[in-house]
Amino acid sequence: xxxxxxxxxxxxxxxxxxxxxxxxxxxxxxxxxxxxxxxxxxxxxxxxxxxxxxxxxxxxxxxxxxxxxxxxxxxxxxxxxxxxxxxxxxxxxxxxxxxxxxxxxxxxxxxxxxxxxxxxxxxxxxxxxxxxxxxxxxxxxxxxxxxxxxxxxxxxxxxxxxxxxxxxxxxxxxxxxxxxxxxxxxxxxxxxxxxxxxxxxxxxxxxxxxxxxxxxxxxxxxxxxxxxxxxxxxxxxxxxxxxxxxxxxxxxxxxxxxxxxxxxxxxxxxxxxxxxxxxxxxxxxxxxxxxxxxxxxxxxxxxxxxxxxxxxxxxxxxxxxxxxxxxx
Amino acid sequence: xxxxxxxxxxxxxxxxxxxxxxxxxxxxxxxxxxxxxxxxxxxxxxxxxxxxxxxxxxxxxxxxxxxxxxxxxxxxxxxxxxxxxxxxxxxxxxxxxxxxxxxxxxxxxxxxxxxxxxxxxxxxxxxxxxxxxxxxxxxxxxxxxxxxxxxxxxxxxxxxxxxxxxxxxxxxxxxxxxxxxxxxxxxxxxxxxxxxxxxxxxxxxxxxxxxxxxxxxxxxxxxxxxxxxxxxxxxxxxxxxxxxxxxxxxxxxxxxxxxxxxxxxxxxxxxxxxxxxxxxxxxxxxxxxxxxxxxxxxxxxxxxxxxxxxxxxxxxxxxxxxxxxxxxxxxxxxxxxxxxxxxx
Ligand SMILES: Nc1ncnc2c1ncn2[C@@H]1O[C@H](COP(=O)(O)OP(=O)(O)OP(=O)(O)O)[C@@H](O)[C@H]1O
Ligand SMILES: [Mg+2]
Numbered sequence: 001x002x003x004x005x006x007x008x009x010x011x012x013x014x015x016x017x018x019x020x021x022x023x024x025x026x027x028x029x030x031x032x033x034x035x036x037x038x039x040x041x042x043x044x045x046x047x048x049x050x051x052x053x054x055x056x057x058x059x060x061x062x063x064x065x066x067x068x069x070x071x072x073x074x075x076x077x078x079x080x081x082x083x084x085x086x087x088x089x090x091x092x093x094x095x096x097x098x099x100x101x102x103x104x105x106x107x108x109x110x111x112x113x114x115x116x117x118x119x120x121x122x123x124x125x126x127x128x129x130x131x132x133x134x135x136x137x138x139x140x141x142x143x144x145x146x147x148x149x150x151x152x153x154x155x156x157x158x159x160x161x162x163x164x165x166x167x168x169x170x171x172x173x174x175x176x177x178x179x180x181x182x183x184x185x186x187x188x189x190x191x192x193x194x195x196x197x198x199x200x201x202x203x204x205x206x207x208x209x210x211x212x213x214x215x216x217x218x219x220x221x222x223x224x225x226x227x228x229x230x231x232x233x234x235x236x237x238x239x240x241x242x243x244x245x246x247x248x249x250x251x252x253x254x255x256x257x258x259x260x261x262x263x264x265x266x267x268x269x270x271x272x273x274x275x276x277x278x279x280x281x282x283x284x285x286x287x288x289x290x291x292x293x294x295x296x297x298x299x300x301x302x303x304x305x306x307x308x309x310x311x312x313x314x315x316x317x318x319x320x321x322x323x324x325x326x327x328x
Numbered sequence: 329x330x331x332x333x334x335x336x337x338x339x340x341x342x343x344x345x346x347x348x349x350x351x352x353x354x355x356x357x358x359x360x361x362x363x364x365x366x367x368x369x370x371x372x373x374x375x376x377x378x379x380x381x382x383x384x385x386x387x388x389x390x391x392x393x394x395x396x397x398x399x400x401x402x403x404x405x406x407x408x409x410x411x412x413x414x415x416x417x418x419x420x421x422x423x424x425x426x427x428x429x430x431x432x433x434x435x436x437x438x439x440x441x442x443x444x445x446x447x448x449x450x451x452x453x454x455x456x457x458x459x460x461x462x463x464x465x466x467x468x469x470x471x472x473x474x475x476x477x478x479x480x481x482x483x484x485x486x487x488x489x490x491x492x493x494x495x496x497x498x499x500x501x502x503x504x505x506x507x508x509x510x511x512x513x514x515x516x517x518x519x520x521x522x523x524x525x526x527x528x529x530x531x532x533x534x535x536x537x538x539x540x541x542x543x544x545x546x547x548x549x550x551x552x553x554x555x556x557x558x559x560x561x562x563x564x565x566x567x568x569x570x571x572x573x574x575x576x577x578x579x580x581x582x583x584x585x586x587x588x589x590x591x592x593x594x595x596x597x598x599x600x601x602x603x604x605x606x607x608x609x610x611x612x613x614x615x616x617x618x619x620x621x622x623x624x625x626x627x628x629x630x631x632x633x634x635x636x637x638x639x640x641x642x643x644x645x646x647x648x649x650x651x652x653x654x655x656x657x658x659x660x661x662x663x664x665x666x667x668x669x670x671x672x
Contacts, residue, residue: 131392225441231389232435233455233506234428237419244443251445323490324444 001326005316012308016301019308023300024071027293033063034088034291061088074294078301085294089287094298097283102302104173104191105279108272109264111195112202113257119207124214125246128222139211146208151267155201155274162197170197171276198275202268206260214249221245255318258310262303335404336546337363337386337431337514342399342414344381344390344570351619355381355394357570357626360646363514365404368540368547370557370578372593373567376615379550380436382567383516387427388418403431406513429459432507436519438499442491448475449487452506459510474505478535497528504535508543515540516548521556533560554590555597558582563652566590569616569626572646576653586655588633625658635659 035057039049058064062073077083084094127136162170172179178190221227222245230240269281280299287295319326344356356378363369371379384390386401401414403426416423435441442451452471456462462470475483478501491499500520507515517536521529537560540547549560557564557578565575566587574587585591592611613630616622622629628639635658646656 225435225437226443228389229435229441229503229506230443231419232387232428232433234424234426234458235454236424244446248443248445322445324492327490327493 001319005312008312008315012312015308016305019304020075020297020301021071023304024074024293024297025067027288027291027296027300028067030291032291034293035061035063037291038088061086074297078298084298087287087292087295089290089292089295094295097295098280098298098302101278101280101283104277105265105281107191108173108195108198108202108277108279109268111199112264112268113206113260115199115203116206116210117253119203120210120214121250124211125218125241125249127211128215128218129241131219136215139215143208143211146204147212149204151201151205151271152274154204155197155271158197158201159275170194171274173198173277198268198271198277201271201275202264205267206264210253214253217249217252218245221249251318251321254321255314258313258317260310262306262310265306266303334365335362335402336365337404337548338400338402339382339386340400340402342382342385342401343397344378344385345395345397346393347395348393353618354621355570355618356385357621358399359567359570360572361565361575363546363548364563365513365546366544367563368549368561370549370551370561370564371567372551372554372557372564374552374593374611374615376618377567378570379552379567380518382570383433383518383548383550386413386516387431387433388413388416388423389427389433390418405430428455428512429510430512431514431516432510432512433516433518434500434503434507434520437523438496438503439523441503442499444490444492447488447490448494448502452487452502452509455506455509470509474509475502477508477539478502478505479531480505495528496524497532500524500532501535504532504539508539508545511543512545514546514548516550518550519552520549522551529556536560553597554582554593566593569618569621571626571656572654573627573657574653574655576650580650580653586649586653586660587627587657588631588659589627592630625656627657633659 035054039054042049055064062070065073074085077085082095084098086092087094087097090097123139123142127133127139130136159169159171162168173191173194174181174187175190175194178187181187222241224245227240227245230244231237233240235243265280266284268277268279269285271277272279272281273285280302284296284299284303286292287299339359339361342356342359343354346353346355359378359382361369361371371382373379381390381394384394385396386403390396396414399414400412402410403413404410405426411422411426413423413426442448449468449471452474453467456467456470460467460470472483472487475487480486480498480501486494486498491502494502504520515536520536521532524532533556536547536549539545547561549557551557554564561578563575564578564581565572566581566589567573568589574581574585574590581590582594585594589611596610611630612632616626616629624638624640624642625631625644628634631639638658642658644656644658644661646654647660649655649660
């Protein structure tokens, strides 16, 4: 097991390195760079940018260097100083931009996933146990509805309802007075009182998908002979269903937690914009539009690290919950 | 009658149907048998004749869609009172206090009949904890003792393993240990060796037989192989299309089968021990569809000893043709019928 983990860790390093190179290249593929964008903006405002100034700026931002040099400087600084480079568009070190947002993204995604699980588990299990009941039909309907509704639409609808019913603007993670305030208990409380909206919007679609898969898995497991054996022992139905078929049907979900997480983060970009959330998704979109390469590169790098570690954690979790894998 | 003969379990005219969109499956059609206390009976018949469903009915384990539409299942409890388990609420408290506690069952597929993600100890101790009043230390001791009893080597180590680490034969032994954990009175073994290698089959059957005698269990052995019952049971019921077509003491029935179906079954046992292996005769034709029961005698479409038109029109009565030997076939219709034999 230990050698397996070590092997996986080594693969992981290579995968991440590869992803970072590719993303760095892809980000720079479109013609021009951040300076071209900036200069054309300045010229649109009537300023004249001399060739000397442009060249000077290019040197200052390191854009005169060949691409591989830029890449290595960037990576070395990340590894040695956790310095992710400089965001041209925001005029700030990337690290400052990422810190809070990463935390917030985690909070939103984790709560969305928690919401999805809490909703999906009982519904999926009960609709399988009571197959073809009214409850089952209702949850099937709900499931299809959830899968067919785009998250941003749900976000807009909920925002509108909030405004109509409570007269408040529910977008954003903080109220006006807390947006730029330093962290405090009150700020955390404010965030918790607002996080339910992105939690529902982000979790709804995953919940719908989970319900469908869980129901299907449960129906398979409920027919297995070990369920009959458990019944023949004289165990009570509710107990044995949770102990045996549910335990086995949720294995894949326990393990999927880790890779679902990064998926949620990138999946919630558009919702993040609609809801005006201070998360990574909108930041990534912005940086790509501006060719803000260090920022874009860093976000992609972080997402890929999350994904790759997520997959490893998934596999370890699966081995932990399923002895058949552990003993192979 | 139940008490006079010390009958611990009696099934009378049991009908079980599965109501489905495409039609009704007549899984069991008038099954009748008696299990005397401390004795062993066999229920033999081809695949699909309703053996498993009959067994499931006795302890309320019918799969979804299955309903008992007629008949009684009379179980004589430890205190001598008789309860009709067919009338008990599905998965209710009463049936659960009998199932597992008084009547235990082992199944056809040892590969899948145990949970792959729980240890043997987890699954075995659960049965003890549920039915017996023991502390954790005693539960562990009893669990190991049970595994030793069914012949599992190094039981104290293997007990913490998972079932996929065991061979098929060992798994079936674990099933037997589990079924016997609560000192049950009746053991129903549903094709316990069908899924096993021939050499292992004999070992597992021996374990069951030895324990049946040692613990004076009442045993119902279900099999499609008449060869298996010979050394295992006292009395055999031959089942066809959900009902018993012939029954008798095992030595009599095997030596002198009367029903054409029983004769067919006997002919289809491969005789390996002879000088040369005989050709295996299988019964011609296929079992009629359980959706549409045939008129008259259920076996007439495959029978090679038809008496005449009556076979296609009238279902034969069950008649007594010797000491405790019964057959339902028009060939023997002249003999004393069941009612006369029992009342007299
Ligand atoms: N869950 C079910 N739904 C519908 N029909 C069923 C179900 N289980 C069994 N049956 C039907 O009931 C009849 C009797 O089945 P049963 O399992 O009792 O046969 P069996 O004698 O045990 O056969 P085998 O030797 O294959 O185990 C068959 O026609 C079968 O198709
Ligand atoms: Mg069967």
